[in-house]
Ligand code: SF4
């Protein structure tokens with residue numbers, strides 16, 4: 001089991017596909033250091049093996065070192081998921097001394113011009129490169145994350161080359177998942193069918209080229225899929241997410257599903273929430289499934305796909321994920337993708353003043 005600790009929603013970047021909810025949690029509602037430390041101990045006692053410190057940007061929290069040390073003492077494998085623009089070598093040394101074991105660094109593109117426009121942060125790309133060097137100097141393993149979409153896919157080969165150049169052992173190429181901010185920006189992000197075909201060939205060729213030196217993880221675009229991904233490895237099976245204010249979610253996008261309510265680790269023990277809360281039980285296992293999932297031989301492989309996507313497309317989280325070609329809603333998804341892929345490139349940023357970043361740099 002893994003726990004994603006979203007320490008804060010604050011972030012100096014403004015990615016238009018951010019998985020944070022549209023209603024960001026304010027800094028004054030964030031859990032205190034002591035509350036996080038207790039939640040971390042409870043996660044370890046519950047059976048979690050890994051903790052991913054994320055956000056927002058987790059390094060805005062001055063107590064990150066304490067939380068990493070707490071997780072290390074509790075026997076958890078610790079991973080930092082960061083934009084890399086706020087953390088220097090000195091702080092990284094402190095985090096490593098506290099027990100940090102792995103860093104996942106996100107890039108918006110292989111170039112500063114497009115990367116800074118997508119992230120809405122001038123100078124961000126250069127800071128990320130400097131941070132990547134610091135990670136290597138400290139000797140921590142590094143994964144480079146690239147979220148890909150219509151406006152940066154023409155640089156896919158360069159992104160993979162860049163990951164190798166900065167000394168990453170793994171690169172994650174993830175197509176945008178359309179909920180939260182990404183759903184709001186879907187029309188500006190949706191790749192074309194031609195881009196999809198080219199992307200698959202590029203990944204195949206790159207994997208053959210870098211075998212033994214770089215692992216390439218590839219998350220396919222749902223809207224062009226035939227079968228859905230096994231979202232979260234199944235709802236409430238091996239993953240939980242704790243929001244900045246302590247809400248416990250079965251997936252980081254679960255708040256996008258209207259009508260679900262979430263228990264808070266400030267008020268109830270984590271193990272009790274995991275076992276009994278409505279938000280975890282509602283889609284756990286296979287009993288909730290409609291047809292065609294209920295009698296499908298893949299029902300314990302993909303668990304009916306993504307609940308957040310089912311809700312985003314159909315308004316009903318209990319339907320089969322429309323990414324599945326067997327779903328009644330699949331054609332709708334295909335047609336949405338075709339329409340959006342022809343739309344304008346304009347982003348809606350998390351902070352409106354970032355609109356000044358809009359000039360199209362592709
Ligand atoms: S996706 Fe971008 S805006 Fe959202 S938390 Fe990550 S770096 Fe910040």
Ligand code: SF4
Nearest residue numbers: 293296298299304324
């Ligand atoms: S019908 Fe349901 S279980 Fe079967 S492949 Fe599609 S989403 Fe998965």
